[in-house]
Amino acid sequence: MEITPYFTTLLALLFFVVAFIYSSVGMGGGSSYTALMAIAGMSTLAIPMVSLSLNLFVSTISSFNFLRNKHGKMRIILPFLISAIPFAYLGGALSLPKEVFLWVLLASLVIVAMRIYLWEDTSFEIILSQKQKILASLVAGSVLGLVAGIVGIGGGIYLVPLIIMLRIGNQKEAAATGAIFVWTVSLSGLVSRLQYNAIDLTNYLPLIGAVIIGGFLGSYFGSFKYSPKTMEKSLGVIILVAIVFLVKKILF
Secondary structure (H helix, E strand, O other): OOOOHHHHHHHHHHHHHHHHHHHOOOOOOHHHHHHHHHHHOOOOOHHHHHHHHHHHHHHHHHHHHHHHOOOOOHHHHHHHHHHHHHHHHHHHHOOOOHHHHHHHHHHHHHHHHHHHHOOOOOOOOOOOOHHHHHHHHHHHHHHHHHHHHHHOOOOHHHHHHHHHHOOOOOHHHHHHHHHHHHHHHHHHHHHHHHOOOOOOHHHHHHHHHHHHHHHHHHHHHHHHOOOOOOOOOOOHHHHHHHHHHHHHHHHO
């Protein structure tokens, strides 16, 4: 169903907070956007398209702020993008039945919740050779790109800590890579989806405005002043609530 004016206002406020916090650490916030829209009861066709669009707006601003401060390194970014772009396009082209989409979305949100609450310590490191790092980047890019195209989750919530854990880059470089990755897979997935199931984004202008403002402020403070931290735990509550609602929708 379409969101009501009440939900539009409420979602706009919540999306501003999500965009601010996530963009400050190089993430688009797609997992929380998707969770909120699922709670609001939006259609399974609209959810990934709107989420990818919002990811695109936030990560455009984030990428600009991180790149102009010279945190982006192409040697880190390229291996992820090489595999992510075609898989995001493939994911966007898939036309899944509503029930299958809800199961995929549910699994994605459960994994996000596990990442937030169970995988908190990213300080440990795994020693890999340069070839192994490239291979890991290619595999991660393909998996995250596919998920992004299907359900609209950009993947930054996994990618940023993964880069640090594998010693591919430092925190600022990881945040910059996350922002550029989210931008790229969101664009690829959205282009694919718009070829098959276009929607009128003017209906969601308040949400777009909220994430633009939140994304600009968050990425500004994240790239200029604040050190990246694990800030998403409180927002994980939204995802947990969405999981409950989705389980109820699927099973009952």
